[in-house]
Amino acid sequence: MRFNVSSELAYQFRSPGTLILNIHALKTSSQQILEEFFLVEPYFFYEELLSLSADNRFVRINVTEPSPLKLRYKATVDNSYTLLDPSDLYEVPLRDMDALVLSYLNPSRYCQSDKLYRLANNMFGHIENAFEKVLALTEWIYNNVEYLSGSTNSQTSAYDTVTEQAGVCRDFAHLGIALCRALTIPARYFTGYSYKLSPPDFHACFEAYLGGRWIIFDPTRLAPLNGLVKIATGRDAADTAIASIFGDVQFDAISVTCESAEDNFVPHSYTQLNARPLSYL
């Protein structure tokens, strides 16, 4: 599937500072960047960095004097995914996980799975099939957590959300991840451009490691699972912040788009009967 994505961000730097941006589409074996355009206005020196695990491609801009700053990104991306058979998505035994996968069992800043162990097991521990288990917790989040813009902030974590039951996509994803890890299922945060998300914005959901693959889940049900263009994966939003800002900076504006470049888009979701699990990698 081809998608045209774009984002524009505007800031006021009231002092020199540094901006670390995480808005570039990731290059993976199943996601090719056909065309890409990035503009820093006015120009300041910037460079692209890739995280050690190659799941995060970011740009660091050194703003050397007070200035407004506008960032424009545009890309055409070719994206493929695999639909799997639910019965293949067994719970991977710990002995078959490599070191990187194991690290996605650890609690992280926004996903304190260590505090949710009893709760997760009381609620979902009885479900035998691993894919059903993650579906069930995703559905529970959808049914119980109210999507409420402005109800949370950058410090809100899964430990808050499991009780307060309101938040935005980021909070929904963190809670899904924390519940998975509490059930000994590796899970990671996924940020991306999202086709048919309304209003358009960056989106966050999560991937769980099932049957040896990373399967996508979206507890918000706000957009089709097969309309995502991956920006990054990481332990949680701390690893994949759209923008990390150092300096005296004021945020001005953001706009994001994601359009299908083809005609035949058929939305995929897990609410359909016999829905097949979807993996981007």
Place this chain on the structure above:
Amino acid sequence: MRFNVSSELAYQFRSPGTLILNIHALKTSSQQILEEFFLVEPYFFYEELLSLSADNRFVRINVTEPSPLKLRYKATVDNSYTLLDPSDLYEVPLRDMDALVLSYLNPSRYCQSDKLYRLANNMFGHIENAFEKVLALTEWIYNNVEYLSGSTNSQTSAYDTVTEQAGVCRDFAHLGIALCRALTIPARYFTGYSYKLSPPDFHACFEAYLGGRWIIFDPTRLAPLNGLVKIATGRDAADTAIASIFGDVQFDAISVTCESAEDNFVPHSYTQLNARPLSYL
């Protein structure tokens, strides 16, 4: 410096399960393993894993049936470190940090630096020299946090400790890391064997990234800075747990030793006049 280190851990597995151990001395350019011995009693299949960033060497043991389990580790390690000039330990500009170093600015499970920004800057932001700044926060922890065995548990984080002001080495280290990151200084958790630690146990302290090097700090002041044998570094204790246990397991006993294999050990600490910063790598 040569050290002989050892550890023994004993568990009761009441069900089959998995144990991930993090007690092997790390192999680095400045830390060689001269001899090493590891025994699992009774024998169960195990394998050694290395984290992606090679800062964490762990062993996964698959316990296939209920059983007592004893683990014995012994090593002779040759360890070197560098003493630096405090004036070289400038605060590294963000533009000169690589992707891995930048990740040590992110908040993590036990080091919620994002919540300590104002506090850290109110308390230590006025100190110009970066090494002095980290020394000052380390000294503040030493002076204000009471070392109190049993006062905290595996869920205690820097956010708790900054207020409750009691804890053990792990809590001291987490608070040091969180304060550094809140001051835009990358910092990471360090676990190791520690010479002259009393009572003997695994030790935890932290490293701050100053002048392009990782400098060791120990807010507990319980042991000499040059008597450490590194086991692992990571974002916090979530990455470097001595033992991660999956299954119905009871902990029975632990014993740890660390002896100097040479005669001429001269303890190094930052409380000495004009003390020089110490880096293991």
Place this chain on the structure above:
Amino acid sequence: MRFNVSSELAYQFRSPGTLILNIHALKTSSQQILEEFFLVEPYFFYEELLSLSADNRFVRINVTEPSPLKLRYKATVDNSYTLLDPSDLYEVPLRDMDALVLSYLNPSRYCQSDKLYRLANNMFGHIENAFEKVLALTEWIYNNVEYLSGSTNSQTSAYDTVTEQAGVCRDFAHLGIALCRALTIPARYFTGYSYKLSPPDFHACFEAYLGGRWIIFDPTRLAPLNGLVKIATGRDAADTAIASIFGDVQFDAISVTCESAEDNFVPHSYTQLNARPLSYL
């Protein structure tokens, strides 16, 4: 019903200090003290205080020099209660609550009902009958929170317990209270002596204001509802601590007893079919 209750507490005062004890049986229209005995060994001046709302009768002991301290309390109490008809236990409209009852809707130190509003309403808001609603949340606590001595401490609150799902009677009661208040049902903490509690100890449960009366609930199900001798009610454990200690004091020992002074005790619980709600006042 007559009960013989007793308690003994022993401390070491390493400095002069003050002890505020909350172990005397309360005097109410339905609870008479037939005999009572209180001894402070060695003798230090003490006086009895009654809280403004007369729901808490405590003793303050001024220990003027370092000393061991032993407290002995014994009483024979005559206690009555009322069994009600569930259909009378309607949800009291706010307009019919007096100022004191209204104050039991406020969040308190250990019962942060303001944070549980959505959760409580998602889980129990659909239940029409008020008594059924409180029964349901009490049953949910019983089924999901593990009774685990030592798993919590004096800082643990309902906000922790709702997620971590382990605790002791105090934590069970706090969670019950917080959920009631989040559902706009006034609720208060109840401490007392408890017949047939095993092992014998002080007990904590809670009362909800239904149909214009305070109805007793015990999410632990550890003892009969009609075997309680009230010591105090309050907003939560902060108001009704068994002992508040000021000074350098070490706790040594506690023993508590509660025996029926009659032969015909028939235990009452809400797990029986058509169980009738019980009110002590």
Place this chain on the structure above:
Amino acid sequence: MRFNVSSELAYQFRSPGTLILNIHALKTSSQQILEEFFLVEPYFFYEELLSLSADNRFVRINVTEPSPLKLRYKATVDNSYTLLDPSDLYEVPLRDMDALVLSYLNPSRYCQSDKLYRLANNMFGHIENAFEKVLALTEWIYNNVEYLSGSTNSQTSAYDTVTEQAGVCRDFAHLGIALCRALTIPARYFTGYSYKLSPPDFHACFEAYLGGRWIIFDPTRLAPLNGLVKIATGRDAADTAIASIFGDVQFDAISVTCESAEDNFVPHSYTQLNARPLSYL
């Protein structure tokens, strides 16, 4: 001193509901209401309630159908206060506190003094004079906590503010109270109208029990200490909320005024040399 105070609040009740308002000036031996006017538009039945300890006079309005609702309050108040000698403000021994005063040592929803014991004693425990001690902690709050509208919400507590160091008058007061209680000084929350507060609004500060009197403190330093008209005192904002709303209600607008009805107002603050402690009761 005479003050003219007024407040107007406007709501939209989208369902029937109840509003409990706490905006009437309190009647005390040192605060007389010369004239008073309260209007509910459109009219719904309401009644005035007084808390058990007579420190809180509130009005409950039963809104029986969906409706806009406007509340207008106006009063002329005659207010006196006492200036004391700092040397009289000794720390009251526990043996001389009555039951009500003792209750202001307990931790409460927004003032978790039990968690701040070490911190408070590390920072202020060395100060001998009790008035100086409370002045010092008030000054520390003023110097370290940033007054930042919108940075906190109705769930923010002293435990948050001591670390995050931003908030509004309510948060400043909660932190002052929690620190006092952690130092064994009874403290209570104070809400009122405040002369020369800019922008005009309800104000919150706190009272500490020193030398047998309640002494006023305001860590925000936003208004003169002798320009306050007391609405209520309580354990914290949970007891004294300006408005407690039950039902589906939208807040529309608020306006508050407080004018001196005399010419000779001389502002009093503790930043003046040899400032004298001020007590309203």
